[in-house]
Amino acid sequence: SAVISQKPSRDICQRGTSLTIQCQVDSQVTMMFWYRQQPGQSLTLIATANQGSEATYESGFVIDKFPISRPNLTFSTLTVSNMSPEDSSIYLCSVRQSMRQPQHFGDGTRLSIL
């Protein structure tokens, strides 16, 4: 399976600032996703990162708050903008090569906002 590297692994940020999370995959992948996992909770899909076009966001998530880039088939970024304490979560990058393949996850970025 693909090896997925996320940076940073954790960060502590000030309220009102923005943080960009990077996701690098060691092979070209068709589908890339960004999830949020709030403390003690399950995973919530933020958006599907589409190569060369705008990301597809799930209900409750907007581009202004979570802009996503995907310049090629191995790399994507998620920015958490104008952060508030409610954004304190684990953010996970995930990839899936085809419909008959599982999703594989990076180790996540643990974000705390003061």
Added chain:
Amino acid sequence: AQSVTQPDIHITVSEGASLELRCNYSYGATPYLFWYVQSPGQGLQLLLKYFSGDTLVQGIKGFEAEFKRSQSSFNLRKPSVHWSDAAEYFCAVGANTGNQFYFGTGTSLTVIP
């Protein structure tokens, strides 16, 4: 609507005892089914997957799961639990059309000596 239910929020077992984690799903067609494990400070690791064929699937770390269509279930089992199995376990359903994955709320496993 598609959904995944893990009825047990938390389970405690003794080391060496057998384990079964429950997962029920709601999906209109034959689903793709997965179990993931998340250790503290880690991402999600795939334990096993079911797409079609034999309804008893073997995974890594000695885990297995059985797909029961009549019960809409995909329960995870292990005959003898090790202390290192303590973690959060997530069941997931993948749509066979579209990109969506649906995750359960997770079961936290504690293993006592």
